[in-house]
Amino acid sequence: MTHTVLVTGGAGFVGSHACKALHGAGFVPVTYDDLSGGCEKAVRWGPLERGDIRDAARLRDVLARHRPVAALHFAARIEAGESVRDPAAFHAVNVEGTRCLLEALQQADIASCVMSSTAAVYGAPQTAPIAEDHPLRPINPYGETKLAAETMLADFAARHGSRFAALRYFNAAGADPDGELGEQHEPETHLIPLVLQVAAGKRAQITVYGSDYDTPDGTCIRDYVHVSDLAEAHVLALRHLLAGRTSLRLNLGTGQGWSVRQVIETAQRVTGHRITVQESGRRAGDPPALVADATQAQRVLGWRPQRAALEMQIADAWRWMTRTAAVA
Ligand SMILES: NC(=O)c1ccc[n+]([C@@H]2O[C@H](COP(=O)([O-])OP(=O)(O)OC[C@H]3O[C@@H](n4cnc5c(N)ncnc54)[C@H](O)[C@@H]3O)[C@@H](O)[C@H]2O)c1
CATH class of the missing domain: 3.40.50.720 (NAD(P)-binding Rossmann-like Domain)
Structure with missing residues (x-):
């Protein structure tokens, strides 16, 4: 049924x-x-x-x-x-x-x-x-x-x-690996689609808010x-x-954190396009690092992320963005 x-x-x-x-x-x-x-x-x-x-x-x-x-x-x-x-x-x-x-x-x-x-x-x-x-x-x-x-x-x-x-x-x-769905927030505020819009020439630059955090490269770390x-x-x-x-x-979450700079570098590698960065001051309320301990979801539900690699998440989002742009 x-x-x-x-x-x-x-x-x-x-x-x-x-x-x-x-x-x-x-x-x-x-x-x-x-x-x-x-x-x-x-x-x-x-x-x-x-x-x-x-x-x-x-x-x-x-x-x-x-x-x-x-x-x-x-x-x-x-x-x-x-x-x-x-x-x-x-x-x-x-x-x-x-x-x-x-x-x-x-x-x-x-x-x-x-x-x-x-x-x-x-x-x-x-x-x-x-x-x-x-x-x-x-x-x-x-x-x-x-x-x-x-x-x-x-x-x-x-x-x-x-x-x-x-x-x-x-x-x-990321986006649906089959290319059927993706992210379309209006206005867009999420880092990966914003960075990819720069790669696609739809946006002049990406603003990095804060490069003096207590993290290995000074930028904020998030779990994608x-x-x-x-x-x-x-x-x-x-x-x-x-x-x-x-x-x-x-x-x-994946339990792994990536800095803003690492996201930008990975997006440059995946797309083959240069991404222009503008540095700016910290934004109020942005913690330096947010990374999940997701072991309970693994234990209780048997959930294991299959597309955890940052390259894969960015590549799927890029395929969606370029395909949507081609169709639009
Ligand atoms: N995207 C993220 O990174 C993220 C992270 C943590 C939690 N969340 C949560 O996940 C959920 C989905 O997020 P998303 O990124 O897909 O957002 P989204 O804006 O793409 O989707 C939200 C949907 O809810 C609909 N909606 C909004 N108000 C409504 C209302 N009053 N009545 C009926 N429909 C309404 C919108 O039209 C939209 O389709 C949200 O609850 C969000 O808080 C998202």
């Missing part, structure tokens, strides 16, 4: 890759997305239901018609810098929207929900790598709203006997995890919950 899964934010970067992985695993993904940040063309592995997660009536109608067995919840406002400028919008979607979704799921007797969380729930790291028991002290409204959503998920689960998985991604990167590996982790977490096993809070 084929099971349907509701995917909020399924038209976005990570959600669309998750829909492809769900389809490959025999599920039917029903994307629920208001297309405020996602792209209709990325919805290719199941139906699209256009709607806002804060619209309770629309959610009820979609759940009644499709009868999903579970939900994957990606829909959110995602840009940390923007959350400082407009915290109310982030609380409205990430907290109030999640509440609305959870109530609709509970009313429809859907007991399993996997939610996108983030390394931003930890705030400034006190250890490296960061494990799940690291203190939760977000330093911007984005991280605060994601932590509030995680807490609400746990409270709903305790009250209604449902199960959840909060998956805390580090830096999502391939979006297809993230998608696979969602399928594993979904199966775990559907099997009636315990709720989860898990880091998703």
